[in-house]
Amino acid sequence: MTIPAAKDKPLFTPGPLTTSLSVRTAMLRDLGSRDATFMTAVKETREKLLEIAGVSQADGYEAVLMQGSGTFGVEAVFSTFSPPAARWLIVSNGAYGDRMAKICRTLKIDHQVLACEETQQPNLAEIQQTLEQSKFTALAVVHCETTSGILNPIEEIGAIAAKQGITYFVDSMSAFGGIDFSLKNCQIDCLVSSANKCVEGVPGFSFAICKRELLERSIGNARSLSLDLVDQWQVMEKTGQFRFTPPTHVILAFRQALAELEAEGGAAGRAQRYRENHQTILAETRKLGFTELLPPELQAPIITSLRYPTHPNFSFDRFYELLSERGFVIYPGKVSRADCFRIGNIGRLFASDMKMLASALREVLAEMQIPVPLN
Ligand SMILES: Cc1ncc(COP(=O)(O)O)c(C=O)c1O
Known part of the structure; x- marks a missing residue:
């Protein structure tokens, strides 16, 4: 018999999303x-x-x-x-x-x-x-x-x-x-x-x-x-x-x-948390050298698309697995003309979750022997 984990992995996806207890x-x-x-x-x-x-x-x-x-x-x-x-x-x-x-x-x-x-x-x-x-x-x-x-x-x-x-x-x-x-x-x-x-x-x-x-x-x-x-x-x-x-x-x-x-203050209050989530993950992933797909003026605070690292060691499947092993679920990209992955900012997630995800991203890149900052 497996005893259920007290907490499921946070879902940095566009849905299903992490919900409150x-x-x-x-x-x-x-x-x-x-x-x-x-x-x-x-x-x-x-x-x-x-x-x-x-x-x-x-x-x-x-x-x-x-x-x-x-x-x-x-x-x-x-x-x-x-x-x-x-x-x-x-x-x-x-x-x-x-x-x-x-x-x-x-x-x-x-x-x-x-x-x-x-x-x-x-x-x-x-x-x-x-x-x-x-x-x-x-x-x-x-x-x-x-x-x-x-x-x-x-x-x-x-x-x-x-x-x-x-x-x-x-x-x-x-x-x-x-x-x-x-x-x-x-x-x-x-x-x-x-x-x-x-x-x-x-x-x-x-x-x-x-x-x-x-x-x-x-x-x-x-x-x-x-x-x-x-x-x-x-x-x-x-x-x-x-x-x-x-x-x-x-x-x-x-x-x-x-x-x-x-x-939380209705849609305006929630929008503020989602914007903070988005700004946090953006600041953290920029430190690692990731670049975003969209210019800031077109970006909604809902989900962030980041381009794949160009390093030959990068494989999305392995990247995803290594993150998942550490307890973080991200999402594949969906745009047809660019290789991207996505990080959802919505659901019961906070800036602290985004920071923890960023630390996991750093660890996973190190394990994949991809130097940071990426170029
Ligand atoms: C803008 C938009 N429309 C439609 C859908 C489809 O919703 P569902 O997967 O719940 O059927 C989604 C799902 O993420 C969406 O983001």
Whole structure:
């Protein structure tokens, strides 16, 4: 019999993320789907999500929870908000933008992809021009493209979408709760994120925050039974319940995570910790000679992409293993045109964790006989 370690390895990844013990402990209940405590948790969760987004039901916004990981939420948006004549413009500078296009291909939704370099923000003039050249009903973009860690200009893109009078969807999976922004200022009609990103719950559901008017005019449009945000919303409104087996434990953990987010000062407070994490790992890895993929002005504080050392002894697999043996889990790179690895700054991590990771990086480079500072 192995006795479980008191503490799991910290996860310097974009998810699953390290969570607090209190969040995990909140799951130690078996509640039925009609249990009053559970139904209250669902109601409070929906209200709190609107509060974090800086909107309310009175302003015409709704929060809809959807079982499954983040991709289920994104797919539910395309499934629900694509009437027969829909045509989406998908602005993509990474794997998650590309995934939206894949969802459209799978669901046979008319769309065009405006592809940009993974290390550059989308070109606003090009977006404007593309929208003027042919008819679109909706525009989609990723907020923080976790592929590289780049922050996209969602407010400026929102202004362009609003001028065209089209639906604006933002995949804010890795940013919501960890970057302070306003749905209203960005003129967002619908946003998706998930439980185990910056709110720091455990994985198991995603959520959409959308304008009620968009939900109402989308009745009957869904191209999927389970990924129907309108039906999910209507049933939640009417009964306070999920349509199908609810992620009861995950909701309880999420309610605790929301309380902890509030205690940290909401998205603004959390953003400060994530920025500190990012600045700390950057300062430490620069001392070792690592260089970052993105210039500081494009970098979101969510995840940091660092280039591989050029030394012939470097192999990512060995680097990863040696770090993991020391108790640190990092993440492979995802950009297509540069050899990088990624260090997540989000989850229950602090500047002290970043410093410990940096010490482990130094040890691992020494073990791989790669001299520092790198060149
Ligand atoms: C921006 C973005 N969109 C979508 C996803 C997909 O989420 P999931 O892996 O939870 O399905 C991720 C995952 O990290 C993400 O960062």
